[in-house]
Amino acid sequence: MAEAVMGREVIRGQKPPSRWAQLKATLGAWGFMSPAAVLVLIFFFLPVVILFVISLTDLSSSNFSDPLTFVGLNNYVRLFRDRFFPKILGNTFFYVAVTLSCFNVGMALVLALLTTHINRRAGFFFRLIWLLPRITPSVIYILMWRRISHQPPFGLINQLLAPFGVEPQYWLFEQPWLFVIMVNGFVGASFGLILFSSAIEAIPKDLITAAKVDGASTWQSIRDITLPMIRWPLLFVTTYQTLSLLTSFEYILLLTEGGPGLYTTEVWALTAYKRALKTYFGHNQWGYGAAWGFVLVIIGITMSIIYLRVFRFNELVQEPKIDVL
Amino acid sequence: MKRWMPIVALFVVSALILTACPSPTPEVIEKVVEKVVEVTVEVEKEVIKEVQVGQPIHIVARCKGAPPHEEGRCNNLVSAVGAANAALAAKGDDRRIELEIIQDNADWGDYKTEFELASDAGQAPDIVCSGHEHIGDWGPAGYLVDVTAMLGDYPEFDDVIDALWASTEWNGKRWGVPQDAEARPMFYNKTLLAELGWSAADIASLPDRIMSGEFTWEDMFDTAEEAVKAGVVKEGNGWWHRPKNGGDFLYYYFAAGGEIVGDGDALIFDKEAALKVYEKLFAAVDRGILSDTRLDGDWTGWHTGITNGDVLFAYGGSWNWAEWFTQYVADRGGQDYLWEHFGFAAIPGMANGTGEPTTLTHPLIYMVSSASEHPDLALLLISKATVKELNTDYAIASGHLGILKSQAEYGPYMSAKFLTQVLPLLEVTTFLPNSPHWSAWSNGYYEGIQAAESGFPAEDALDIAVEYMQNELGDDVIIR
Secondary structure, three states: OEEEEOOEEEEOOOOOOOHHHHHHHHHHHHHHHHHHHHHHHHHHHHHHHHHHHHHOEOOOOOOOOOOOOEOOOHHHHHHHHOOOHHHHHHHHHHHHHHHHHHHHHHHHHHHHHHHHOOOHHHHHHHHHHHHHHHHOOHHHHHHHHHHHOOOOOOOHHHHHHHHHOOOOOOHHHHOHHHHHHHHHHHHHHHHHHHHHHHHHHHOOHHHHHHHHHOOOOHHHHHHHHHHHHOHHHHHHHHHHHHHHHHHOOHHHHHHOOOOOOOOOOOOHHHHHHHHHHOOOOOOOOHHHHHHHHHHHHHHHHHHHHHHHHHOOHHHHOOOOHHHHO | OHHHHHHHHHHHHHHHHHHHOOOOOOOOOOOOOOOOOOOOOOOOEEEEOOOOOOEEEEEEEEEEOOOOOOOHHHHHHHHHHHHHHHHHHHOOOOEEEEEEEEEEOOOHHHHHHHHHHHHHOOOOOOEEEEEHHHHHHHHHHOOEOOOOOOHHHOHHHHHEOHHHHHHHEEOOEEOOEEOOEOOOOEEEEHHHHHHOOOOHHHHHOHHHHHHOOOOOHHHHHHHHHHHHHOOOOOOOEOEEOOOOOOOHHHHHHHHOOOOOEOOOOOEEEOHHHHHHHHHHHHHHHHOOOEOOOOOOOOHHHHHHHHHOOOOOEEEOOHHHHHHHHHHHOHHHOOHHHHHHHEEEEOEOOOOOOOOOOEEEOOOEEEEEEOOOOOHHHHHHHHHHHOOHHHHHHHHHHHOOEOOEHHHHHOHHHHOOHHHHHHHHHHHHEEOOOOOOOHHHHHHHHHHHHHHHHOOOOHHHHHHHHHHHHHHHHHHHEEEO
């Protein structure tokens, strides 16, 4: 018989382990964890610390060779005083929310359900096709979209719609958000598609069969069996893709550069990049850009905590849900 | 698991034995062979080695140039190696230059950042060819060699047009040698003007009427609007400016009467002049002359639209001429096609500004890095590239203007019709400031331009620009 004492099992009538044994056990645990801990420290924690330290300086290309000058929270004051700060923040949440719900989770789920409910080979083929945007180099992928949506007399859309009498337009700049979200969404959907498909495939077939024997329709078996069974991958994809979208900007940079006009499709990460690293005349403000970056880190951490709480992450990771069933 | 152990052990032992084995001593055989040496020339990175009779000195040059027409920026240095080494030999110096060039067409911002990071790491190239305005950043930062006292050692530099030296100066000193110059003209489509009803005489006299102040910016807008209304060009194609930020927009401000350089280090932002610019741009979009998506960053679309004859007026650069005849209308007759359908002139004066025609010159400068261990050799090489033969070849190929006095009497240069016709624009030229604050100033001013073309009223655009500049530059900008 055993009872749990401070996380250890103590057999009644036996002496508790010596302090040396406890220390050895603790050191052993830390020893096993240390490689991962060192990696996390170096590649995750330290960059955030460095980012924060740089954000407290006025480091820029015009004073690069001078000793660092600390300016306190000036960069943050500048950031929050920027008249386009609310617009950029709004753009960011809009971009994340719409791309996530319509594509990264929504379309991924629909595609996963469709491709797992058709012939297995055909399903595999369609999933393969949906992976193409992800494996295509970003620049080529965006160039392709720019050509598709280009201004008259160019643009594949214009060529295709011309026979129907549709007035040729510069589609990319007439509907910039539509293209920004689609371009990112087609890439993002493949991630959820793969995870959802494998989770659906892993659901024991006898459950579905039993439901069908009981007279459940396809929709009912999806609603009452499939979706509850893939709750964990759904929540994981939602959380992971939210954070991923928050920090992604490369497709927007290549597609619209945040335009057309002033900050129309500019998201937070793109502003941080532009401030720190990318202006036409090379005016790089690393300190100010770092402040934008650090605020994004805070937003990301906050979102992570909210997700972990709302989705009761601790309960989810206690035991593998699918295997239990 | 255990069955793999012997295999792993065998592999490790074999590796150790192989590593420990000494290299076999080669047998020395004396043979007379005929040797053919081939020099492979790469576009981006090229190492030129000559027969060395002295101590080889490795010099690295970094240039930005659009291929193929602007590659003379670094290629002329390659061509100058022989002359430089001959000069060294003539004065009994046993050093010999071995040149490596790195040349591509990176964005200006990336190009500038690359040199700054390399300089801070002590790995900057010996020679960098870049926009003169970067002297404003790199001079104070200590990245460049002050060549003022060294220039007199090289007689080739006496031939450089005197007015161009100003673009190499900061803090009263010279930080490089001009490599090229250009003008930024207004291109006009002769065919479309004729369609609009202009006579051949009207079209032919347009450059002179602009220079005399008779035809103004406002007249250009009126003509463009007329062309849109008459259906000669589509809405938004009456007048095009460049599709992204750049030096061009500064001459709008100058044309409106603005000043940028004052007595001190701080730059000036003249609200009245900037407001006139923003009003002009807002009106251009509002009147259907200019598209609100003109700042789309798409150079290919820009060149194609103009060379296809879709646009009436376009503010561009003299180098566009070379780009167009080599890449865009090569199959339609090249330069002959351009001469037939296009003309160019100075930028018309703003009637509510200075009223004077204008343009802008953006000389590129050969600069010597302070990280160079052989600045004298770097400058020697630059001097041998600063000769009329090499510079003329580059000017003709690239659509840039010559930088040497002797080119005014040099046959090949004077027979280049385009260059000789663009040259008079330099009479009304302006420059970017060599100031460490220029980049931030430019960004703020450009935010106002984006705002005005996005539909913000001119006053709001001005507020946006002022806020940006105050936020970014603080005391380093005087708003007045």
